[in-house]
Amino acid sequence: MGEPADPAPRQRTLLLRARAALPVTAPPLRDAAILLRGHRIEAVGAWRNLARGYTGRRLDLGEVLVLPGLINAHCHLDYTGMAGLFPPPRQFTDWIKQITVTKQTWSDEEFRQSWFSGARMLLRTGTTTVGDIEAVPALLPDVWRATPLRVFSFLEMTGIRSRRNPQSILQEALGRIRTLPEGRCRAWLSPHSPYATKPELLRQSAEASRQRGWAMATHVGESAAEHQMFTRRRGEMFEWLKRNERDMSDCGNVSAVQHLNRQNALGPHLLAVHVNYLARGDCALLAGTGTHVVHCPHSHSYFRHRAFPYRTLSRSGVNVCLGTDSLASTFQPRDQPATLSLFSEMREFAARHPKVGPANILRLATVNGARALGRAGKLGELAAGAEADLIAIPFTGGSRAAARAAVTFDGPVLASMIGGRWAIPPQTP
Numbered sequence: 001m002g003e004p005a006d007p008a009p010r011q012r013t014l015l016l017r018a019r020a021a022l023p024v025t026a027p028p029l030r031d032a033a034i035l036l037r038g039h040r041i042e043a044v045g046a047w048r049n050l051a052r053g054y055t056g057r058r059l060d061l062g063e064v065l066v067l068p069g070l071i072n073a074h075c076h077l078d079y080t081g082m083a084g085l086f087p088p089p090r091q092f093t094d095w096i097k098q099i100t101v102t103k104q105t106w107s108d109e110e111f112r113q114s115w116f117s118g119a120r121m122l123l124r125t126g127t128t129t130v131g132d133i134e135a136v137p138a139l140l141p142d143v144w145r146a147t148p149l150r151v152f153s154f155l156e157m158t159g160i161r162s163r164r165n166p167q168s169i170l171q172e173a174l175g176r177i178r179t180l181p182e183g184r185c186r187a188w189l190s191p192h193s194p195y196a197t198k199p200e201l202l203r204q205s206a207e208a209s210r211q212r213g214w215a216m217a218t219h220v221g222e223s224a225a226e227h228q229m230f231t232r233r234r235g236e237m238f239e240w241l242k243r244n245e246r247d248m249s250d251c252g253n254v255s256a257v258q259h260l261n262r263q264n265a266l267g268p269h270l271l272a273v274h275v276n277y278l279a280r281g282d283c284a285l286l287a288g289t290g291t292h293v294v295h296c297p298h299s300h301s302y303f304r305h306r307a308f309p310y311r312t313l314s315r316s317g318v319n320v321c322l323g324t325d326s327l328a329s330t331f332q333p334r335d336q337p338a339t340l341s342l343f344s345e346m347r348e349f350a351a352r353h354p355k356v357g358p359a360n361i362l363r364l365a366t367v368n369g370a371r372a373l374g375r376a377g378k379l380g381e382l383a384a385g386a387e388a389d390l391i392a393i394p395f396t397g398g399s400r401a402a403a404r405a406a407v408t409f410d411g412p413v414l415a416s417m418i419g420g421r422w423a424i425p426p427q428t429p
């Protein structure tokens, strides 16, 4: 007789114990237990309650705080290797020109290695789900298979320089998505931004995404230059794109947000990335349409943008979440190589918004990101029925100190689980 066969993975249970747990959508717990069944969480509660009468597998994680895996709503993994290449630019368009030239000199292999290196950084620093913009869609689906992360890949579409018509750009992206498997990872659309695409591409991509129930991502209102271009028909970006023969008839007396609204591109499917510059009425449009906003604190600091309008947006009811953006727009300190880390983004956010409490900051990196990606109730929280995506960090305090400990944490996580499987196994004695 051989070993008894493992029960089917969806039946397997595991009861985790931790000094504390931070479910995010429920109060923190001391001496916490999380009961897993297969790839899902079955229950979260006090150890003394969940352990009573439980006869299955148990694992004591010890002096740790368990929290949901972090959700990075905006990243460019394929640019990770560009860390430190570009000093903070005087003008936003200088940065675009530099990265465009660099991209032209990189091989697919360089992009692939860069993507992997970024994925490893995210995993080590507690991200379990990433919304990633793919400039090189040919890397899919191989890169998905090589990481345990949940990756929502947004296929980048532009089309100003190539002069291609929006319909054929969109059809090419949709054709590629049709060839990709749908499982832990999947692909959606990302018309790059109102300035780098024709209005029709925004309109048609939004319509295609809405029809299919997909999320969509686009960069909006990132720089003062873009804001000037749309609202005033002037400034460095306006002049540069005009010289490059972009049809500028969509500019003037309109903000980037209003421009998207004219293309019927706003809505609960849309992740509007950045939104640093708001015109009058923009906030009401974003809130009224249920559009999500992704803020990238380090990238924001790197470009020295105007203060991010967090309070205005959140008070209006806009769902704000966090992203790392790429290392191509992050300071590279001499003593310490820059890394993609949502913990680091939360610390940067806390430094810039001292009135926002740690529990709220943690929501930006968990439940709010899940909502933006259409995964509310499934990701970003420790709750019955959610996916078993969780991380553990060292912790010796009481449950009231848990949110602050999470937001100030710096360092690799002790363990990471995605869909009930250890992506970083815990080191238990």
Ligand SMILES: [Zn+2]
Pocket (backbone or CB within 6 Å): 074, 075, 076, 133, 219, 273, 325, 326
């Ligand atoms: Zn971006």
